[in-house]
Amino acid sequence: MSGLEVERLRIAYGGNVAVADATFSAPLGRVTGLIGPNGAGKTTTFNAVNGLLRPVSGTVHLFGRDVTRESAAARARAGLGRTFQQVQVCANLTVRENVALGAEVRLIGRNPVRQFLAGAGQQREVRRRTEEALAACGISGLADTRAALLSTGQRRLLELARVLAGEFRLLLLDEPSSGLDESETERFGQILRQAVEERGVGILIVEHDMPLVMSICDHIHVLDFGQMIFAGTPAETQASEIVRRAYLGEVETAGTP
Numbered sequence: 145m146s147g148l149e150v151e152r153l154r155i156a157y158g159g160n161v162a163v164a165d166a167t168f169s170a171p172l173g174r175v176t177g178l179i180g181p182n183g184a185g186k187t188t189t190f191n192a193v194n195g196l197l198r199p200v201s202g203t204v205h206l207f208g209r210d211v212t213r214e215s216a217a218a219r220a221r222a223g224l225g226r227t228f229q230q231v232q233v234c235a236n237l238t239v240r241e242n243v244a245l246g247a248e249v250r251l252i253g254r255n256p257v258r259q260f261l262a263g264a265g266q267q268r269e270v271r272r273r274t275e276e277a278l279a280a281c282g283i284s285g286l287a288d289t290r291a292a293l294l295s296t297g298q299r300r301l302l303e304l305a306r307v308l309a310g311e312f313r314l315l316l317l318d319e320p321s322s323g324l325d326e327s328e329t330e331r332f333g334q335i336l337r338q339a340v341e342e343r344g345v346g347i348l349i350v351e352h353d354m355p356l357v358m359s360i361c362d363h364i365h366v367l368d369f370g371q372m373i374f375a376g377t378p379a380e381t382q383a384s385e386i387v388r389r390a391y392l393g394e395v396e397t398a399g400t401p
């Protein structure tokens with residue numbers, strides 16, 4: 145089944161067009177990269193896919209359904225997961241409690257009465273998913289630690305574990321490796337590949353860390369000044385003269401793709 149399909153998406157802030165007629169897809173069972181220089185329109189595109197921004201024109205299909213007019217909450221219920229550029233965790237809860245939130249929202253639902261009445265079976269399932277996600281992200285040893293005490297890298301892993309504990313079918317990741325050191329980034333990449341291969345989910349990732357992008361993506365789309373300028377495999381993207389030129393001003397800071 146199809147994951148995300150975006151067609152001729154146009155997004156403007158006031159009169160300024162930030163994304164111009166972008167067409168791309170992110171199928172299930174694949175890691176798809178969305179890259180481009182600073183200000184290219186990647187986060188703006190994510191926000192429109194997610195439902196936080198309304199496009200001027202164009203369509204967003206999720207799992208074969210047109211969700212262009214649907215809210216962010218409805219898209220989340222359909223199976224769209226997301227992390228943000230700024231890590232968002234509940235600082236006063238423990239790592240385990242944070243991760244359990246991800247499992248509870250999807251299993252028990254939004255209705256507080258249903259949460260109160262959640263059966264033992266559901267609670268067991270929440271616990272199982274929580275422990276599984278903690279282990280997958282290598283943070284079981286931190287389960288009882290308050291999130292406020294974690295390093296940025298550990299918070300990133302916590303955020304990922306919370307999403308993995310839920311039931312998303314397609315995950316949007318916005319610069320997930322920022323704040324991670326090299327070995328944490330490598331582990332992060334392995335966790336993502338594992339989720340795709342074992343659960344058949346799809347991932348769309350915006351990321352500046354080119355070694356990570358090149359090692360985990362099956363397919364890459366490149367944005368520049370709001371336009372899709374290239375799409376191809378990691379090897380094709382690395383070899384592309386068009387992509388290289390788009391990145392020229394950033395060679396020293398981000399590394400060329």
Ligand SMILES: Nc1ncnc2c1ncn2[C@@H]1O[C@H](COP(=O)(O)OP(=O)(O)OP(=O)(O)O)[C@@H](O)[C@H]1O
Nearest residue numbers: 157160161162180181182183184185186187188189
């Ligand atoms: N809230 C906003 N209001 C007005 N213009 C905005 C807003 N957010 C982004 N822009 C503009 O839209 C364009 C695309 O920005 P966007 O943040 O989507 O790019 P990006 O590719 O995610 O950049 P980065 O890699 O730096 O995060 C930029 O020109 C930016 O200045």
